[in-house]
Amino acid sequence: MMPHRSRRPRLFVLSAVVAALTVAASLAVPTVPAAQAAPTAQAAQAAAAPARITSVPSGRCLDVTGNVQTPGTGVNIYDCNNQANQSWTFSTASELKTFADTRCLDVASHATTSPAKAQIYTCNGGANQQWRLNANGTITGVESGLCLDVTGGKTANSTPVGMLTCNGSAGQKFSTSLTPDTTPPSVPGNAHIGTLTCDSVGFGWNASTDNVGVTFYDVFHDGQLMTSVAAPARRVDLTVVAGVKWGLYVNARDAAGNVSQASRTVSITPPQCQADTQPPTAPTGLTATASGTTVTLNWKAATDNISVRAYDIYRGSAKVGTVTGTASSTPATTFVDSALAPVTTYVYVVVARDGQANVSVKSATASVKTGSGYAQAVCSVSQVGADTDIPWGLVTLADGSLLYSRRDAHDIVHLNPSTGAKTTLGTVPNVSSTDGEGGLLGLAIAPDFASTHWLYIMHTSATDNRIVRIKVENDKLVNSSEQVLLSGILRNKFHDGGRLRFGPDGKLYASTGDAQNGDNAQNLASLNGKVLRLNADGTVPSDNPYGSYVWSYGHRNPQGLAFDSQGRLWEQEFGNSVMDETNLIVKGGNYGWPACEGTTGSCGTAGFRAPAQTYPTSEGSCSGIAIVRDVLYVACERGTRLYREVISGTSLTNVQVLFNGTYGRLRTVEPAPDGGLWLTTSNLGDKDSIANNSDEKLLHVTLGM
Ligand SMILES: [Ca+2]
Ligand SMILES: [Ca+2]
Numbered sequence: 066m067m068p069h070r071s072r073r074p075r076l077f078v079l080s081a082v083v084a085a086l087t088v089a090a091s092l093a094v095p096t097v098p099a100a101q102a103a104p105t106a107q108a109a110q111a112a113a114a115p116a117r118i119t120s121v122p123s124g125r126c127l128d129v130t131g132n133v134q135t136p137g138t139g140v141n142i143y144d145c146n147n148q149a150n151q152s153w154t155f156s157t158a159s160e161l162k163t164f165a166d167t168r169c170l171d172v173a174s175h176a177t178t179s180p181a182k183a184q185i186y187t188c189n190g191g192a193n194q195q196w197r198l199n200a201n202g203t204i205t206g207v208e209s210g211l212c213l214d215v216t217g218g219k220t221a222n223s224t225p226v227g228m229l230t231c232n233g234s235a236g237q238k239f240s241t242s243l244t245p246d247t248t249p250p251s252v253p254g255n256a257h258i259g260t261l262t263c264d265s266v267g268f269g270w271n272a273s274t275d276n277v278g279v280t281f282y283d284v285f286h287d288g289q290l291m292t293s294v295a296a297p298a299r300r301v302d303l304t305v306v307a308g309v310k311w312g313l314y315v316n317a318r319d320a321a322g323n324v325s326q327a328s329r330t331v332s333i334t335p336p337q338c339q340a341d342t343q344p345p346t347a348p349t350g351l352t353a354t355a356s357g358t359t360v361t362l363n364w365k366a367a368t369d370n371i372s373v374r375a376y377d378i379y380r381g382s383a384k385v386g387t388v389t390g391t392a393s394s395t396p397a398t399t400f401v402d403s404a405l406a407p408v409t410t411y412v413y414v415v416v417a418r419d420g421q422a423n424v425s426v427k428s429a430t431a432s433v434k435t436g437s438g439y440a441q442a443v444c445s446v447s448q449v450g451a452d453t454d455i456p457w458g459l460v461t462l463a464d465g466s467l468l469y470s471r472r473d474a475h476d477i478v479h480l481n482p483s484t485g486a487k488t489t490l491g492t493v494p495n496v497s498s499t500d501g502e503g504g505l506l507g508l509a510i511a512p513d514f515a516s517t518h519w520l521y522i523m524h525t526s527a528t529d530n531r532i533v534r535i536k537v538e539n540d541k542l543v544n545s546s547e548q549v550l551l552s553g554i555l556r557n558k559f560h561d562g563g564r565l566r567f568g569p570d571g572k573l574y575a576s577t578g579d580a581q582n583g584d585n586a587q588n589l590a591s592l593n594g595k596v597l598r599l600n601a602d603g604t605v606p607s608d609n610p611y612g613s614y615v616w617s618y619g620h621r622n623p624q625g626l627a628f629d630s631q632g633r634l635w636e637q638e639f640g641n642s643v644m645d646e647t648n649l650i651v652k653g654g655n656y657g658w659p660a661c662e663g664t665t666g667s668c669g670t671a672g673f674r675a676p677a678q679t680y681p682t683s684e685g686s687c688s689g690i691a692i693v694r695d696v697l698y699v700a701c702e703r704g705t706r707l708y709r710e711v712i713s714g715t716s717l718t719n720v721q722v723l724f725n726g727t728y729g730r731l732r733t734v735e736p737a738p739d740g741g742l743w744l745t746t747s748n749l750g751d752k753d754s755i756a757n758n759s760d761e762k763l764l765h766v767t768l769g770m
């Protein structure tokens with residue numbers, strides 16, 4: 066029921082109606098296209114319950130300017146008057162329809178950069194006619210990620226409404242009884258492969274169901290999106306790489322952008338296209354030069370009848386590293402061996418390998434004597450622990466001992482790095498894995514841990530990712546003390562983020578993945594694809610930029626967080642298939658995913674923040690980061706290396722590659738109390754959720770300069 070109104074607003078309403086009728090009568094009203102006169106079953110379903118959409122600051126209605134149905138007519142706010150140009154429905158295809166469902170709200174020219182024009186247009190199924198009604202009151206264009214915006218946040222009649230970068234302002238808040246679809250499709254069943262050749266495979270699955278309808282299936286390998294196919298297709302032919310093991314799976318997506326949990330993983334290793342029994346030639350021209358206790362090797366590339374894929378580097382008889390390439394990129398011909406003893410002679414040889422494990426004869430040896438000083442990045446490395454599961458989160462206690470989470474085993478270990486002695490604090494309750502990257506993830510302790518005993522934990526549950534805290538007393542988790550600080554962060558097989566870090570401001574920062582749905586990253590109402598900022602008690606800090614937990618957005622799968630000496634937050638993020646990135650995070654910043662990956666894609670979009678450093682995914686895929694004396698250390702999985710980068714202003718300079726291949730995949734790096742680093746590996750069983758099928762090291766790195 067309309068509330069009784071004062072005379073003045075009523076007069077405004079009446080005059081608006083008269084004005085609108087006059088305009089409508091004076092223009093030729095376009096006829097309804099025949100295709101839309103007979104609604105489909107889907108449209109009929111959507112046509113239920115038209116409603117108004119009101120701008121929050123003014124209470125005025127979203128209104129097609131002048132009550133004109135001509136395609137291209139803009140929208141504005143106007144006194145609510147129950148005219149057809151203020152009556153909206155939200156279709157199952159995520160369209161906002163008006164004029165009795167004959168016109169769709171539309172972003173002019175498919176614009177994706179701010180500002181853009183919002184208008185009505187003939188409904189055509191375009192991505193620029195799909196909208197998301199968000200829980201925080203914003204209405205975002207699916208294609209552009211931009212927010213519907215009352216110009217200048219004004220409240221006057223006839224204020225135009227356009228599209229602007231989402232900024233949390235009141236002019237971007239709307240109220241409506243229209244309800245979006247928030248139910249994701251069911252998990253695609255029976256993921257399976259057909260014929261597998263050296264360069265292709267057929268991949269299929271059973272149809273998912275959805276309360277509205279499945280629109281797309283997104284096919285991934287190991288967290289990388291390969292392709293999206295429109296439903297009802299239930300199979301796709303994929304290009305694969307001979308000899309390279311991939312885990313294939315598929316997620317179903319509906320029109321509203323809800324993404325299902327992933328199917329089971331189907332593991333493939335394509336056969337070689339041609340048998341190769343011919344080893345590469347030996348590398349030649351090997352040289353070794355020492356600078357302090359660091360040795361740099363260089364050699365000339367070997368050749369092969371097909372291709373050289375890797376070089377193994379031996380110091381004496383011990384293999385100390387591997388430099389790898391891919392089917393499309395040759396391996397580098399340089400290697401840095403650090404943390405050597407001073408004033409000692411070392412002898413190196415290098416061998417080349419092809420893609421089928423044929424190994425060349427050894428290169429000629431190169432011998433070199435190290436210098437006396439530690440004037441180098443790394444002095445020494447020692448192993449302080451081993452684990453049969455994947456160490457993920459790691460914190461140092463005041464006595465110098467370590468707590469680390471075991472991702473797939475779901476428990477927390479207390480390690481004495483001096484003796485290697487381990488005790489188990491206990492199993493964290495309600496942890497669930499994802500047959501992928503989810504599980505027991507990041508850890509953090511507040512500065513007042515000694516008195517409060519709170520251990521902060523980020524983990525996957527059966528329904529979501531969440532941040533909890535549990536007291537540690539008498540070397541045990543007190544599970545009865547558990548408090549769930551933040552739940553409802555979407556989970557999926559991959560892209561679960563998971564790092565926690567307390568800032569110098571006493572706030573808890575958390576990195577969340579996009580849950581395999583890039584749209585989440587630009588959706589400020591979503592907790593996914595974000596850096597979040599919480600008070601230590603789990604409440605929203607009053608100075609967060611959007612009145613929510615969101616601190617920055619537009620992230621894909623961030624897993625590294627660290628603060629520098631100026632209190633600035635740096636973040637490490639996995640890209641899709643091209644580039645990974647390190648970002649300097651600013652309050653409210655938009656880091657561009659999914660339109661922009663590293664520096665590729667629509668990275669020039671206004672408002673997108675550029676990364677401080679990028680890495681080809683084959684040389685990166687980095688997870689944890691740590692900052693010691695304003696040098697950033699980046700632990701990389703696929704790149705099997707630790708990057709060392711000097712923070713200089715807002716840049717990262719003097720990039721060095723450490724431990725290239727020496728320890729395999731690296732997950733977590735943390736500052737150690739002696740000014741060095743803790744470093745953990747993630748080599749085996751790291752793409753499954755099977756507990757204790759790994760063979761990992763916990764290392765201590767003594768840093769030099
Ligand atoms: Ca749905
Ligand atoms: Ca060969």
Ligand SMILES: [Ca+2]
Pocket residue numbers: 619646656657658661662663674676
């Ligand atoms: Ca980015």
Ligand SMILES: [Ca+2]
Pocket residue numbers: 473749750751752753754755756757758759
């Ligand atoms: Ca495992």
